[in-house]
Amino acid sequence: MENELLALKYHHITVSDWDASLAFYRDALGLEVQNDIGEGAARWVTLGGKDQNGLQFVLSLPHAGRTEADGDALQELLSKGVLPMIVLSTDDLDTAFERVRASGAEVLQEPIERPWGPRDSAFRDPSGNTVRIQQG
Numbered sequence: 001m002e003n004e005l006l007a008l009k010y011h012h013i014t015v016s017d018w019d020a021s022l023a024f025y026r027d028a029l030g031l032e033v034q035n036d037i038g039e040g041a042a043r044w045v046t047l048g049g050k051d052q053n054g055l056q057f058v059l060s061l062p063h064a065g066r067t068e069a070d071g072d073a074l075q076e077l078l079s080k081g082v083l084p085m086i087v088l089s090t091d092d093l094d095t096a097f098e099r100v101r102a103s104g105a106e107v108l109q110e111p112i113e114r115p116w117g118p119r120d121s122a123f124r125d126p127s128g129n130t131v132r133i134q135q136g
Contacts, residue, residue, distance in 0.1 A: 010046070012058045013086060013129060014078050018045055020126035021059050028103035029088065029096075029131070031057065041065075057086075078127055085122075085130040093135035097121045100133070111135075 015021035022045055025031045031047035034056050038044055041064050046056040062078060063071030077083050090096045093111050100123050101107055108122035108130065118134040125131055 007053065008055055010056050010058050012060045014062055014074055014083055015059050015127040016078060017126060018043060018059055018061065024103065024105065024125050025057065028100045028105055081124065081128040081130065083129055085132055087132045087134060089134050089136060093119055093121060093133060096133050
């Protein structure tokens with residue numbers, strides 16, 4: 001295992017509604033649907049970008065593959081908007097920001113310069129997750 005490099009393959013995003021979230025991540029953020037297979041609790045929805053080296057985002061309902069208690073706990077955290085944020089990068093923050101704003105997403109922060117580095121903005125996805133978009 002000397003010098004073996006591991007790469008992130010999937011990142012799960014907990015959502016309350018597959019279809020609304022799929023529209024947001026596909027249409028507003030411009031990610032490409034890689035898989036949309038099955039239905040009900042057995043639905044597998046993944047999205048990715050052209051330059052993500054195989055990384056896919058998996059849209060996952062709180063109770064999918066979890067116990068009732070764990071799903072309930074995750075649903076509560078989702079409804080409070082306290083799950084970990086998603087941070088995306090773009091070469092053109094202004095264009096990305098306007099496209100996401102035009103989708104009707106809740107704007108948390110318009111593009112601003114940060115003293116520690118990247119210029120960024122923030123939105124909520126349809127489930128309440130915070131999505132930050134940074135330039136660079």
